[in-house]
Amino acid sequence: DCRKGNCQPTIVEKEMQEHEKTDRDTYLISHSDDDHFVISMSGLHNFSELCRALPQELTKLKPLVERRIELHKEAAAQARNARNKK
Numbered sequence: 001d002c003r004k005g006n007c008q009p010t011i012v013e014k015e016m017q018e019h020e021k022t023d024r025d026t027y028l029i030s031h032s033d034d035d036h037f038v039i040s041m042s043g044l045h046n047f048s049e050l051c052r053a054l055p056q057e058l059t060k061l062k063p064l065v066e067r068r069i070e071l072h073k074e075a076a077a078q079a080r081n082a083r084n085k086k
Contacts, residue, residue, distance in 0.1 A: 003038075
């Protein structure tokens with residue numbers, strides 16, 4: 001869980017394209033907490049089967065922010081304002 005562990009990018013490598021290094025950097029994260037994990041359950045192939053096998057408190061979907069709709073409206077307003085200034 002990088003949010004709890006405050007993990008930071010510590011290694012920088014050059015991105016490879018067709019076996020050659022490019023000018024673009026790739027940042028690798030050094031995880032500071034190996035005891036807490038976040039798993040994107042919706043990205044797993046057998047999500048529904050995992051939900052049946054795991055305890056309900058482990059599979060309950062939780063929003064990242066409480067005021068999600070307000071946050072989306074604020075972001076949309078900022079995008080509209082930025083577009084109107086151009």
